[in-house]
Amino acid sequence: MQIYLLRHGIAEDGKPGRPDSERALTAEGREKLRRVLKRARAADCAPSLILSSPYRRALETAEVAAAVLGYKRDVVHARALTPDASPPDCWDEVRSHKDEPSILLSTHEPLASSLAAYLLRSPALQVDMKKAALLRLDCDRFTPEPHCVLKWMLTPGVCLE
Numbered sequence: 001m002q003i004y005l006l007r008h009g010i011a012e013d014g015k016p017g018r019p020d021s022e023r024a025l026t027a028e029g030r031e032k033l034r035r036v037l038k039r040a041r042a043a044d045c046a047p048s049l050i051l052s053s054p055y056r057r058a059l060e061t062a063e064v065a066a067a068v069l070g071y072k073r074d075v076v077h078a079r080a081l082t083p084d085a086s087p088p089d090c091w092d093e094v095r096s097h098k099d100e101p102s103i104l105l106s107t108h109e110p111l112a113s114s115l116a117a118y119l120l121r122s123p124a125l126q127v128d129m130k131k132a133a134l135l136r137l138d139c140d141r142f143t144p145e146p147h148c149v150l151k152w153m154l155t156p157g158v159c160l161e
Contacts, residue, residue, distance in 0.1 A: 001094075046070065109129055136150075
């Protein structure tokens with residue numbers, strides 16, 4: 001399975017009295033996200049399933065990914081992808097879809113970087129998951145502990161047009 005780990009794009013600042021989960025993507029966030037996703041599409045990124053945190057900015061990120069990557073199914077909401085979720089819970093979610101050839105996870109920090117380290121079985125690894133960063137990991141075993149291999153990482157800064 002190819003696992004694409006996508007951190008949401010730039011979101012609006014929080015507003016008093018409004019839950020963090022309702023923050024939307026900004027126009028700049030959408031544009032940087034599209035740049036990364038267009039480059040990923042050129043690298044044959046074509047998820048068979050997209051899972052997203054239920055937070056608005058992650059869902060909007062997943063919708064942009066679906067449009068740019070030609071994904072035709074519904075985006076699936078997954079509580080295991082919220083900012084405070086744990087990497088083992090996320091891995092369990094991924095394992096429940098082990099028959100999919102490729103899966104894209106739209107999520108947040110600090111989960112994105114800690115999940116990358118967990119999937120690579122390197123807890124001390126520090127991954128700088130910029131907003132709109134996309135990481136590809138390959139996994140061929142779905143044991144209780146993950147065994148993935150890092151293939152590539154894209155950030156908006158390396159995807160300039």
